[in-house]
Amino acid sequence: MSDSFEGEERRESREKFEFIEFRGLGFSRLWLVLSQINLGFAGGNNLALGVAMESHKFDYVWFLNNDTEVAPDCLDRMIERMEADPSIGICGSTLIYEHDRRTIQCFGGCSANLWTGMTNEIGNGSLWPCDVDQAAVESSMDYVSGASMLVSSEFLEKVGLMTEDYFLFYEELDWAIRARRAGFRLGYAKDAVVYHKEGASIGTGKAAERSALAEFYGLRNKLLFTWRFVPWAFPSVWLVSWLQVARRVALGRFDRALLMGRTLLGIGVAPSPK
Numbered sequence: 001m002s003d004s005f006e007g008e009e010r011r012e013s014r015e016k017f018e019f020i021e022f023r024g025l026g027f028s029r030l031w032l033v034l035s036q037i038n039l040g041f042a043g044g045n046n047l048a049l050g051v052a053m054e055s056h057k058f059d060y061v062w063f064l065n066n067d068t069e070v071a072p073d074c075l076d077r078m079i080e081r082m083e084a085d086p087s088i089g090i091c092g093s094t095l096i097y098e099h100d101r102r103t104i105q106c107f108g109g110c111s112a113n114l115w116t117g118m119t120n121e122i123g124n125g126s127l128w129p130c131d132v133d134q135a136a137v138e139s140s141m142d143y144v145s146g147a148s149m150l151v152s153s154e155f156l157e158k159v160g161l162m163t164e165d166y167f168l169f170y171e172e173l174d175w176a177i178r179a180r181r182a183g184f185r186l187g188y189a190k191d192a193v194v195y196h197k198e199g200a201s202i203g204t205g206k207a208a209e210r211s212a213l214a215e216f217y218g219l220r221n222k223l224l225f226t227w228r229f230v231p232w233a234f235p236s237v238w239l240v241s242w243l244q245v246a247r248r249v250a251l252g253r254f255d256r257a258l259l260m261g262r263t264l265l266g267i268g269v270a271p272s273p274k
Contacts, residue, residue: 017047038273040167041146049161061156063149067197069098070148077192078150089155089184090176092144093192096128104128105145105196108188112142112173114230117222117237119173121145132190141186143176148194158182167270168213170221177229212271215256219244219263220270238264 020032033048045063052058060082062075074093082088092108106121113119122137149172159182162171176186210218219241226237241264248257262268 017051040164040273041169042162042166042171043164046161046164049156057153059153061151061153063146063151064194065147065196067098068147069195071193074148074192074194075150078189081187081189081192082150082152085185085187087183087185088187089152089159089179089182090144091150091187091189091192092141093148093188093194094128094132094190095145095147095194095196098195098197101195102128104130105198107132107137107190109141109144109172109186111140114226114233115236116240117226117233118240119143134188134190137188137190138186141188143173144186144188146172147196147198148192150189155179155182155184159184166217166221166224168217168221170225174225174229210256212256212259213273215248216259216263216268216270219260220268223264 017036018034020034021029031048031051033051035044035047038044039047049061052061060079062078064070070093078091078093082091094107095105097103097105104123104126107123107126110119110121119142122141123132159175159178163174164171166174179186222237222241223234226234241260245257245260245264248254248260259268259271
């Protein structure tokens, strides 16, 4: 990246990461924080946010996946939604599949069934453009999709950063529950459009296509989240999860079935992330 960059560049090496600052090409400042190890979704975002918080004050932080493309007015629409209701701590966008820009991935985020541990993307498969009931989406949303989350500085001060021990998956639901306990709401900016190459980085998606990494952390963190926040639902979540194992067997994915079965028995080992 820096080899073709036309502008100022400053590098700084620290104990656990390298920090690069760029100036030029239409922006006043761009920082690139390179971690020496894979810290996972929450850990990587928290690291970069910590660097930014060292010397800057801000009203909002936008967490945006690297496999996305945004509409020009996307950020403006999200800020407008949050300023219209100061009780909103996290705001989501309209996520549209990058490979099929007429199909919705989700309106803002997902709903969650605490008894089964299963989550569902709100509006998944709907055709775009379409009329969206923003209030209805917000009332049914249990967490904002991590592909695009705008959070307020007040939220960060009161709730704190994302929990890092999940590594991958369920961080957003954890954050949303902590947000509500602190008195914040979840918001959705329907006109803030983000095109998302879902699962491009970690191999999420249909059961037959999910990576071993996604399979392990999806199941392991469902159990971890349940035990942490709703332990009374743990028996039902654990039992329902065996149906996922059975489905992998039906698909002929015996290696994944074994991985998930071992995880349910508490002896699963996480595949090495790339």
